[in-house]
Amino acid sequence: MNRDRSSQGFVLVGVVMLVLALTILGLSLFSLSSYEAQFLRQTRDSEQSFVSALGGLERAKCLLDATDNLGSVKASMPGIENVTAAVAIQDPFGGGPDSTGAVDWDGANILIQVRTSYRGQQRIVQAVFDPEKVRAPTAT
Numbered sequence: 001m002n003r004d005r006s007s008q009g010f011v012l013v014g015v016v017m018l019v020l021a022l023t024i025l026g027l028s029l030f031s032l033s034s035y036e037a038q039f040l041r042q043t044r045d046s047e048q049s050f051v052s053a054l055g056g057l058e059r060a061k062c063l064l065d066a067t068d069n070l071g072s073v074k075a076s077m078p079g080i081e082n083v084t085a086a087v088a089i090q091d092p093f094g095g096g097p098d099s100t101g102a103v104d105w106d107g108a109n110i111l112i113q114v115r116t117s118y119r120g121q122q123r124i125v126q127a128v129f130d131p132e133k134v135r136a137p138t139a140t
Contacts, residue, residue, distance in 0.1 A: 042121065049118040052082040053125035056114035060086055061129055064103055064110065073112065074099035084122075085115040090131075105131045 059080065060073045070088045077086035087098040090110045103110070113126040 045119040046121040046123070049082060049116045049121040049123040050125070052116040052118060053114045053123045055081055056083045056086060056116060057112055057125060057127050060088060060112045060114065064088060064129070064131070068103050068105075070099045070101055070103060070110070077114065082116045082118045083114055084117050085113075087111075087113050088129075089113075103131060107131070 056077060060077060063072045063076055064070070066072075070090060073086050073088040077083045088110055089096060089098045090101075090104060090108055091097075110129040110131055111126060112129050113124065115124045116122065
């Protein structure tokens with residue numbers, strides 16, 4: 001009979017240790033899931049900022065085609081779809097002013113740069129735009 005009483009105490013200590021180990025495991029998994037959610041949110045926001053920048057590039061091309069003016073990109077783009085700044089530069093020698101003057105459709109390529117910000121995630125995307133390829137060929 002003495003054996004049974006001492007083994008019952010041992011089982012109680014074992015159960016308490018098992019509950020403690022499971023509690024620690026549960027808390028660590030909870031902490032890990034919180035970290036994963038935060039990482040996922042940052043990744044999603046970064047991707048949204050990038051997609052907004054790509055959309056800004058396409059919108060800038062449409063503005064250039066519709067207005068024939070480089071200044072329309074700088075004036076119209078900020079505030080649309082998370083865009084904070086946009087410029088269009090057409091200077092064959094580089095170093096010229098940005099977003100000024102008319103588009104020379106037979107001239108040099110146009111550098112378009114779009115900056116976006118979405119929930120603290122910022123992206124800058126730039127592309128070279130060949131104006132000759134946009135215009136439809138004229139009938140002769």
